[in-house]
Amino acid sequence: MTENTNDQIELQLFTLLRRTQAIHVQTSSGEVELERSAYGILCLLADEGPQRLGAIATAFRLDPSTITRQVQAVVRLELAEKATDPGDRRASLLTITDMGLEAVTVARAHRRRMLDALLSEWTQEERDGFLRALTRFNQTIDDWIAHDTVPE
Numbered sequence: 001m002t003e004n005t006n007d008q009i010e011l012q013l014f015t016l017l018r019r020t021q022a023i024h025v026q027t028s029s030g031e032v033e034l035e036r037s038a039y040g041i042l043c044l045l046a047d048e049g050p051q052r053l054g055a056i057a058t059a060f061r062l063d064p065s066t067i068t069r070q071v072q073a074v075v076r077l078e079l080a081e082k083a084t085d086p087g088d089r090r091a092s093l094l095t096i097t098d099m100g101l102e103a104v105t106v107a108r109a110h111r112r113r114m115l116d117a118l119l120s121e122w123t124q125e126e127r128d129g130f131l132r133a134l135t136r137f138n139q140t141i142d143d144w145i146a147h148d149t150v151p152e
Contacts, residue, residue, distance in 0.1 A: 023114065034079075034107055037070040042079055042104045045096035052091050061145065079103055 021036070034042065044059055045051060051059075057067040071094055074080045079100030085091040096104070119127055 023111065034103055035073065038074045038077070038079065039104070039107060041067075041070060041074055041094075042096055042100050043108075045080060045094060046101055046104045050093045050095040052085060052093055054091070056094065074100065 053067055053071060057064045075082050078097055080094050080096050082092045082094050085093040
């Protein structure tokens, strides 16, 4: 792979980041309009169950104080609730509420309908290839994060 190819990949990743923000804005629907950070936290809770705040910070690679502010927002909106972790009474455990689960379900359904429309002209083979490449890319990043080293 040449540096020019990596330059183009970096450019496309940045473009993808901007486009995902546009998708987020376009797919805000339902009674609760979810901020991007709230959507991410609620998806994590819906997919993986209750989480300690430290685990959420680690999952998003953010400072705990940043996550604390974001968590306060979802708790204030009653989309999640914070309680003492029964496994360690010094820690807090965040759990999605029924209202939070409904908000995520509505937002995801809307996003998936948008993806159906955006990819309607793609063949199944193109969609499958994109999914494989994206899955591999995300796994590569997860592996890199797990080893907490910067590639040279």
